Amino acid sequence: MKDLSKLFNPKTVAIIGASSKEKTVGFGLVKNILTGKDQRQIYFVNPNLNEIMGIKPVAKIADIAEEIDLAVVAVPVQFVSEVIDECCAKKVGGIIVVSAGFSEMGPEGKTHQEEILAKVQTAGIPMLGPNCLGAVITKNKLNASFSPGTPLEGKIAFISQSGALVDVIIDGVEKLGVSAAISYGNEADVGLTDLLEWFGQDTETKVLALYVEAIKDGKKFMEVAQRITKIKPIVAIKAGKFTAGAKAVQSHTGSMAGDYETYKAVFKQVGIIEAESIEEWIDISKLLAWQPCCTNSFAIVTNGGGCGVMAADYCKVEGINLTELSKETIDKISSSPNVSPHWSKHNPLDIVGDASSLGYKVAIETVLNQKDVSGLIVIQTPQIMTDPDENAKIIVELRKQFPQKPIICFFLGGKMSDEAIDMLEENHIPNYSDLKRGIIAIKSLVRDKNYC
Amino acid sequence: MQVIEFEEAKKLLAEYKISFPRTVFYSAEKEVKKNAGSFKYPVFLKVYGKDILHRTEIGGVGEAKDKTELLKMFSKMLKIKGVEGVLVQEKVDGKSLIIGMKRDPQFGPVIMVGIGGIFTEILKDFILRVAPVSKEEALNMLIELKGYNYLCGKRDNQPINFEETAKIITAISNLALKHEEIIEIDLNPVISNAKKSSAVDFKFII
Structure with a gap:
């Protein structure tokens, strides 16, 4: 395994190509790296400026007396080679090379990339990129990227070939939190497999979320992924499913086993969960990060009969028992005075429309006490007598009493439950606005006995 | 891209213990005449030529119910452009499967098993696994097929031989791992009945 500790937990950082001009990559890096200024010594390198955010830059990295753990390179492509030498x-x-203009630009760029790769490999220095957004490690308060913001601490490591998708995650799901957000770009040196190995062992990371277009060194990837999925889940989204010019094949097998079909088979074979959309990717990752996995034996508590039936339908389709x-x-x-005598008396437990918060409490607590119920779905429809905040409070409390049993909420409707949903999610109880979305995610929570 | 010659392909199958129905290659009419009595009828005729990839389209496949029909079809097929000879094969009964391999540049040999016959490409009922595929995994592949119940003979009481079929899948996996020069394999169809599974037609591409 490659040692990436200097990349991801540096005591000293130099931003080469730092800028004071807003809305530039060089400024984004400056602004973000300063969020960890109490954690490490930070240097800016730019021969043309006297001051960047109150710090005096040096002209060259050689001008820094102290040892440098991490160098982030964001200079125009024609200067990268020289900077790498330095x-x-x-x-x-x-080294993180943010600069673009390498193998993604054709043969000339590829030669250039091979040139810098040879240099860092000879020197034995791990290099992330080129053509990448950079790396964010929340626990170390390291944001060595030009992302639009700095995410909160969490349990998911987002590892993405695309930098833009990391931006989407960081900007879009602030409350979710991440342990790491890495864009690996052209993966000249440090590649997907190295990152999988690193975050597979990272104690802060509970879930690995991958965005992949193409995988290099497929055999190694399979070997590493197979090992990791035994200890933590990997959720992947694959783009570039349909290659423009399908290769000439001469057999039926060749025409049926296309590239995407092969990827699907690989994911399945090594135990990777494949997400079909960005939303699904986040839905699944969130659930796996926040709730324990469990065996396949669920109960549904609902105050709306129709929604209970719909949920049961989706469970059937997704194979959730x-x-x-x-x-x-x-x-x-039935003996509780707080539950309507008209409740369904079977699973889904429809405690009917006028269910009070106490009614929810009795139903949830009782059903979670049933030994062979391994996980719970709670549906709340916003009716005139419903108290979403109180319901959320009860669920948060009961979740603590049954730490081995996951609870997944569906507080349906709109603004009436906004605050209640915030409370649930702050306590890491995921809420989904749509039954189908959430139940697809629940499928990934279900495991054999020995895995949990 | 080239198709491995028939005799060579046959040797590969034998080496990996993949059985196939009695098949003889003839390039001259008088040889067929001499041996036509030795076949169990009906028999299939299939043309062979180094550059022929799709023989159905050129009328290069047929079924003969007796000796007379065999001789008649043989002389007609020999006249097709590019044909170097004709394979005569005893017919076997059972359900059709397709077993194959495609070498992926990243993942190596990818092994396929699918429901065969005319619906292979329409129903697209097939399962892929990256090699190596053990016999146990091969059985799982068969179970994962949508048409698993059909293979079990749920309706017609004519199940396939799962053991023998899984053995062929594993054999193709082993063969592909050893012979890196082979880029694609089709055993199409593999005919399987309760007693045995055999590769009725095969194509190895290098």
Whole structure:
């Protein structure tokens, strides 16, 4: 495994190509790296400026007396080679090349990339990129990227070939939090497989979320992924499913086993969960990061019969089993003065429209006490007598009492439940605005007994 | 891209213990006349030529119910452009599958098994696995097919031989891992009945 500690936990950083001009890559890097200024010594390198955000830049990395752990390179492509030479001479601990204009631009760029790769490999320095957004490691308060903001701490490592998609995650799902957000660009040196190995062992990371277009060194990838999925889930989204010019093939097998079909088979074979959309990718990652996995035996508590039936339908389609209620459970709920005598008496537990928060409490607590219920779906429709905030509070409390049993909420409707949903999600109980979306995600939570 | 010659392909199949129905290659009429009595009828006729990839389209496939029909069809097929000879093969009964391999530049040999016959490409009921594929995995591939119940003979009480079919899948996986020069394989169809599974037609591309 490559040692990436200098890349991801540097004590000293130099931003080469730092800028004071807003809306530039060089300024984005400056602004972001300063969010961790209490954690490390930061240097800016730019021969043309006297001051950047109150700090005096040096002309060359060689002008810095201290050892440099991480050098971030964001100079125009024609200067990259020279800067890499300087970084190698300085014996930096790791390099992130943000600059574009390499293998993604055709043969000439590819030659240029091979040139800088040879330099860093000879020097034994790990290099991320070129053509990447950079790296964010929340626990280390490191934002060595030009992302639009700095995400909160969380349990998901987003590892993406595309930098723009990392931007989407950072900007779009602030509350979700990440352990890391890495765009690896052209993966000349440090590649997807190295990152998988690193974050597979990272104690802060519970889920690995990948965006891939093409995978290099497929055999190694399979070997590493197979090992990691045994200890933590990998959720992948694959783009570039349909190659423009399908290659000439001479067999039926060749025509049927296209590139995407092969990727699908690979994912399945090594235990990677494939997401079909960005939304699904986040839905699944969030659930896996926040809730424990469980065996396939769920219950549904709802105050709306129709929604309960719909949820049961989706469960059937996705292969999620709904457990039969025990006599004990039925008797206990029926004997409660807080639950309407018209409740369904089977799973889904429809505690009917006028369900009070106490009614929810009785139903949820009783059903979670049933041994063979391994996870719970709570649906709330906003009716005139519904108290979303109180319901959320009850769910948060009960979740603590049953730490091994995941709870997934569907507080449906709109603004009436906004604050309640915030409360749920702050306590890492995921809420989905649509039954189908959430139930697809729940499928990825279900595991064999020995895995949980 | 080139198709491996028939005799060579046959040797590969034998080496990996993949059985196929009795098949003899004839390039001259008098040889067929001499041996026509030795076949169990009906038999299939299939033209062979180094540059022929799709023989159905040129009328290069047929079924003969007896000796007379065999001789008649043989002389007609020999006249097709590019034909170097004709394969005569005893017919076997059972369900059609397709077993194949495609070498992926990143992942290596990808092994396929699918429901065969005329619906292969329309129904697209097939499963892929990256090699190596053990016999147990091969059985799982068969179980994962949408047409698994059909293969079990749920309606017609004519199940395929799963063991023998899985053995062929594993054999193709082993063969592909050893012979890196082969880029695609089609065993199409593989005919399987309760007793055995055999590769009725095969194509190895290098």
